[in-house]
Amino acid sequence: MSYQDLHDEDEVLFRPIYESSRSFYIIVIVLTAVFLFGLGCYIRQLFYGLGATGMDEPVSWAFYIIDFVFFIGISHAGTLISAILRLSKAEWRRPITRMAEVITGIVLAIGGLHPVIDLGRPDRILHLFERGRLQSPLLWDLTSVTAYFTASTIYLYIPMIPDIALLRDRGGKLHNFYKILAWGYKGTPKQKHALERAINILMVMVIPIAISVHTIIAWIFGMTLQPGWHSTIFGPYFVVGAIYSGIAALVIVMIVFRKVYHFEDYLKEIHFKYLGTLLLVVSLLWTYFTFAEFLTTFYGHEPAEMRVFLYKFVGPYAPFFWLMVLCNFLMPVIVLSNKKTKTIKGILVASIGVVVGMWLERLIIIIPTLANPRLPYPTGMYTPSITEIGIAAAATSAFVLGFMGFSKLFPLISIWETKEGREHSVHEVSMRLKEYLPGKTEESRVEASVKAEI
């Protein structure tokens, strides 16, 4: 039986798994080439040492650490947002959660590799397990990133089981693969109950883990003595920044794949409008944190802190700083608070701006502090080498490749949740709404009468 004979209501969601266009293969080839180039750059770096990068003294952390913080930030798109939306019973989450969780899984794997790329001696990575010191924030980081990766992949996988079962029942390609992954799921009430319980436990657990991950990444910087880093606000500031860039990345991915796979019927304008509002709120929150951070520094006027401050505001990093303010504050706020510009296109532009702006924010946090040591050393301007750019390009293409690969194996929009929404939620939500309103609902009246009888 071939899949064309099957006709599901949500057939369009299955289609990408069975059909690939020519442009798909072209993109895969191009991205693979970019990835291989980056891999070559890394192998060269392994042979010649980190001298292949543009790093120097005192800027001893640069591109890799920026990308590490940036990618882990993007990873907050997913699991955190999908968990919060599930927890708050936001019905519009149904077509969004899967994509958000996939972003998390892939980006976390890529981002988590960056500190290893940054190591001078990656061959000694196991020393972290053999002789690791738990007093070092790097060990906290290792722990929390692994925990988050584990939790978020499980959180991606468990809600996918009913969809995998659907794919298994359709037969066709990779039948055994789906059979193993579906764990014999048949949709019996007992199984469904267990599934929902697992999802509920996971979504509550995943939120503190996600918040801890970016807090700890911030603490890598916050725990040092360096001007510009040694700040108590860094933990929450980084978490807000992470959610901010995460939502933006999610919106970009959603818009692109909606167009490519024709999901217009599932991802409607209203979804983007809601996400746009969320983006606007987080944008203002981020601006508030940034303002608080810089005002405190400026008002205190400590010489070492001021050197870093001026380096950002009027010094060599001023173009990046003001571009960040434009991308992260002015542009998104103007676009998203205006009804005329808050269209899908407008939200896409704002999101791209935010992703660029958040990368710049990581750059602005990391480099100026290192470039302005407390003692008067001669310092030059840091410029990345081709190795670092190559590896960054490879990381980005690995993300896109991973996402495309995923879309060829599993549906990008949760099918069972869509069906469930259609079949049950309309009734459920209307009942819930009635509960909010004054007066007793029919059910509670029945319940009360039953109780009275007993």
Added chain:
Amino acid sequence: MPKYGMVIDLNKCSSCQACVTACKIENNVQIVSEYDAQHGRAMFWMKMLTMEFEGDYPNIRPKTLPRNCMQCDEPSCIKVCPVRATYKNEVGIVAQIYPQCIGCRYCMANCPYTVKVFNWDRNEQPKEVEKCYDPDVSVRPKGVVEKCTFCIHRLQIASEKAKAEHRDMEPGDYVPACVETCPVDAISFGDLDDKKSEVSKESRDYRSFALLDELGTVPKVRYLNAIE
């Protein structure tokens, strides 16, 4: 146990940089390529730091200061090391374990004095340099962090010698290469806990100060202010 410390008298220092050279040779510090030197990767454990310039051009007088590792009593570098590749030993020296370092450079990022240097490239020295290697000091491979260790190998040799001769270590037995080389005796070195030692007296002198004292790292390298 003694607590080794150093006091550098800026009144005596003539910025001749003999200590810089002696340190580099004594400790087999990598001589980097021309390209790397131009790109801020020159490696020095002891470095001459220009703190400020006095006067107007062309009558400029730079105020310099020889700067090695401060050997802090409360080191911020060992706090953050994920693999215990840097630690404070029983005589107060902040030492490095090169075979254990994974090269994450967190200690570099957290050193307020920026004294740590990283082996960015493979250690490729001309034959002539390789012939002159100090056999007591290991040559560091690429990808590890290193810094001044108060010539800890000299301490090991001196203490073993004293042990062989069945006597206690005496103040003059162990001095780092920079102290030995200084032509004007600007650097004094010894036990800070011994109240009678020169270094202990000087560290309590009214001219004595420490770099970035306010950070609470408690440096064991102190300076005597230059007074005209």
